[in-house]
Amino acid sequence: MSDDLKDEIEALNSIYGDDTLRHAPPDNHVLTLPGGPGASSLTLRFADSYPDVPPEILGTHSAGENAPRGAGARDLLLFREAVAAVYQPGAVCLFDAVEEFSRRVEEVSEAEPSGPPTDPHSPPAASASTTRLDEEHGNQNRNQEADSLPSYMLEEPPWIVSDPFVELKSVFLARAAPVTSPEQAASYVQHLVATDKKVRSASHNMTAWRIRGPNGTSFQDCDDDGETAAGGRLLHLMQLMDLWDVMVVVTRWYGGQKLGPRRFALINSTARDAFVKAGWAEEAGQGKKKGHGK
Template identity: 30%
Template sequence: MEANKERQIEEIVALTSIYEDLFELENEDNYTVRIEEGEMKASLTIALNQDYPSAAPPIYSLFAPFLSKTDRQELTRNLESVYLDNIGESVVFLWIEEIRQYLQNIDTSTGCDNNETCDTVINQQLEDLLINDKSSPLVECPEIYTTDVFEDRKSVFQGHCAVVHNTDEIKAVLNKLYENKKIAHATHNMQAYRIYLQDKNSWLQDCDDDGETAAGSRMLHLLEILEAKNVLVVVSRWYGGIQLGPDRFKHINNMTRRALEESGMLSQDKTAQHNKKKKNK
């Protein structure tokens, strides 16, 4: 642990020297580096832990609101690859340069010219990030229940759920959740919803993996098994640098069920019935 601390201090000294005014030290365990490429401005906030760099990566938060959801997922995967290629080494400088290179490509793709400034493009990208459909009437956001966090090998999971009756309410809930920067910057925000359309005697349901392949469909399958009705569940995951394998799906499903049970959105009869089926297997 002492060796890790010494290496962290050495890295901070090096980063301060390299980035100078772009480097902001909050305390001995937290700092932020601003990354500027043309009109693209981002910031990488690092939270050091006692296992970095020998056995785990630092916890990071990337603020780059102009990135699309797809771009953010791709960049996140790139940073994870950088760490996996350099396990046991100090990686913050490599992360910063990976982000810088990515922004250079994004900057080129915006196609800014004299008639359309980059600021205009960025503002449009920010609007595209909003889940609101402007053609839809404004709706009041349903009450959202959020669980406590669960941690396994540096990965953190948290569940959120709300009673919803239409897609407008779903959008309102997601927008409200993403106002929280911590949730917005999660590695994955997987979701599933199931709504009963009484007038059509049919179900409206869908899911989103958000980069965690097959996670959303598993959540939706659980909602179907539990016969959940008129609910949206979102599970946030902050990747901690250690691959969990199939355990990640167990945790995602557990947080889905936990959010429903703790919020009272799932009847006790259905919960008991589901637990009984599990025991009988």
């Protein structure tokens, strides 16, 4: 097993739960997809040359407890599509593939009809006027529900996600996004914590942002979230990179072994990776791309 695959297994199991990706002797692995007790699991095989070649998705290992008919086949197809979409030769892909799979499952679920099949013995359909009233009432309820949501839930943050960084079983993951105001930056953090249980269960969610305001004003802020000086170091990194109208959240899941000062290098490296993926910076030593810099 390559070091890349070992690190990827540690990262997935730290973020999604123990045994998310586990060895199935002699040559296979079982990947349990996100989704709780009813989640499907798939059988994968990794060549010795992975990640220079993609993983083989051999089939469905289990459709999950109380899963609807066809769920296993659907998840197998969606995960194969996800791997095909994110895989790049030489780069590990499972974390990105799992995230892409989750996005595709959500799209499919939203497109599926929510009502039960039509019963031939059911009463006649309602009149057009009754149906129209029901639709208007439903729209009104949805509008009321939207009005009752916290303001930070009304806008989906456009996160750009780094690769996971693993060190002694601690996992670091960064999310970066363009922002135009401190209020928007704060709402993005609230949205992330409210909607992602993996983030809520993390040891630290360290944040920093730099925003240009009107008439030459500017806003800069950071939050350590219990990791002393980490937020300030993120902000200093953004200052050195001359990034504006950008925020970053670095999440750490503690692996049980102290990293000492090394953790700050990992925090900044993870943030930089998100900035590079967003196109706001280039790899170290290559200079900064145009866009959110000066």
